[in-house]
Amino acid sequence: MIKSTNEQDSKKTETGLRTVQRAIDILYCFTLEEQELSLTEIANKISLAKSTTTRLLSTLEQNNLVVKDPVTLKYRLGQGIYYLGHIAGKSIKIREIARPIMEQLRDKTRETVNLYMLERDSRVCVEQCEGLQSIRHMVKIGEKLPLWAGAGGKAILAYQSPAFQQQIFEQVPSKERLTQLKEELEKIKLQQCAASIDEREVGSAAVAAPIFNINGEVKACLSVSGPTNRFTSEVIEKYKLFVKEGAKAISEKLGYRE
DSSP states (O other), rough: HHHHHHHHHHHHHHHHHHHHHHHHHHHHOOSSSSSBBBBHHHHHHTTTHHHHHHHHHHHHHTTTTTOOOOTTOOOOEOHHHHHHHHHHHHHOOHHHHHHHHHHHHHHHOOOOEEEEEETTTTEEEEEEEEOSSOOOOOOTTTEEEEEESHHHHHHHHHHSSSSHHHHHHHHOOOOOHHHHHHHHHHHHHHTTEEEESEEETTEEEEEEEEEOTSOEEEEEEEEEEEEGGGGGGGHHHHHHHHHHHHHHHHHTTOOOOO
16 A cells, blocks of 8 residues: 555656656747747647647746737747846856866866956956966956957957947057957957967967857956967967867856857
């Protein structure tokens, strides 16, 4: 008798978990490209009968997680999802997310890894993993650096609005340097990566990649830096791949989807 009761409880648990997973599958049917879906489209996407899908959608609708358009009869994500997403966005801490990825990148390159964030017309180092070599490049936590010089600054600047970029362009000391910067920013957007050698300070080099937030904005970047003599062209190309991979991982954890 006890065994029979336990088996019944186990089956109920399995059924409950399956129902929860199906409801989650429905929510993940919606994308930026498909913001509204019909009952048939949702049922086909999750391979469920329309009757079962209808019951699940009804429950989700009661909890404001989906909304049904009375005219088109199509479903879209509801205010409940927006509210939960807002809470999640507030609770996500970029430094906590980035730290383990930065440590992996530091161990892989043995160079100093920095996390920079946009602050007004500058970038600020908010997190750092020191390089493992005796001679290494260092930036102070909290130190403000320009956006127009250095890989980290350019990786952020390339994704700002034209009006914002124009303000930064006024800080550039020479026309020649400004022309070069504008050309670089176009390439950075294409490659999603920036590099610099002896640019902000003689003897140091860096490679950086933009970090995208859930809205597709770039307010931060991931950077690897070290002495110029260790950053050969081959090393820079290799580090570009590593940094882009790390920045992408952080972006995804922040909710960004390409």
